[in-house]
Amino acid sequence: MNMHPHATRTLEPILGLVRLPHADGLDLPAYETEGAAGMDLRAAVPEDRPLMLMPGKRALVPTGLVMEIPQGYEAQIRPRSGLALKHGITCLNTPGTIDSDYRGEVKVLLINLGEEEFLIERGMRIAQMVIAPVTQVRVVEVRQASETERGSGGFGSTGV
Numbered sequence: 001m002n003m004h005p006h007a008t009r010t011l012e013p014i015l016g017l018v019r020l021p022h023a024d025g026l027d028l029p030a031y032e033t034e035g036a037a038g039m040d041l042r043a044a045v046p047e048d049r050p051l052m053l054m055p056g057k058r059a060l061v062p063t064g065l066v067m068e069i070p071q072g073y074e075a076q077i078r079p080r081s082g083l084a085l086k087h088g089i090t091c092l093n094t095p096g097t098i099d100s101d102y103r104g105e106v107k108v109l110l111i112n113l114g115e116e117e118f119l120i121e122r123g124m125r126i127a128q129m130v131i132a133p134v135t136q137v138r139v140v141e142v143r144q145a146s147e148t149e150r151g152s153g154g155f156g157s158t159g160v
């Protein structure tokens with residue numbers, strides 16, 4: 001077969017990105033390394049109006065991006081470990097769920113769990129996004145759940 005070596009890459013799912021005006025000039029999300037699971041998201045706050053996040057406070061940070069996530073996938077918005085370790089900055093609703101049919105601007109809900117105020121500046125990489133497959137099930141109401149070895153045991157029932 002006379003196949004181009006990269007031919008299979010055309011089977012990759014495609015993430016469509018619309019850049020809103022306030023994301024002008026910002027780098028689009030991209031995999032930073034070959035094996036990266038996530039793509040970093042950048043804060044699309046105005047250059048002259050960075051966002052000051054006080055300790056204990058939360059903020060919805062714009063990314064300036066509208067996404068067209070391929071059907072059968074979701075985007076998960078997750079914290080960056082460096083921000084969490086150094087500054088106590090994390091995503092409040094982690095992992096944030098972006099539905100494939102959502103056509104609004106993707107925003108990142110950050111919370112400052114550190115002791116210091118934290119300045120979110122334009123273009124700062126504030127979170128990361130993982131595209132993951134999703135299974136939609138058919139829901140069927142049943143009279144009784146089937147019996148299993150575990151049964152109703154949970155929350156440490158198997159010991160430490």
Ligand SMILES: O=c1ccn([C@H]2C[C@H](O)[C@@H](COP(=O)(O)OP(=O)(O)OP(=O)(O)O)O2)c(=O)[nH]1
Pocket residue numbers: 077093096097098099100102105106107108109
């Ligand atoms: O961190 C997030 C989480 C959600 N969203 C957007 C995309 C997602 O598709 C939509 C709804 O999110 P979710 O279902 O988590 O919120 P909800 O409180 O259930 O709102 P809704 O009633 O709109 O589903 O909000 C974001 O931009 N960032």
Ligand SMILES: [Mg+2]
Pocket residue numbers: none
């Ligand atoms: Mg919802």
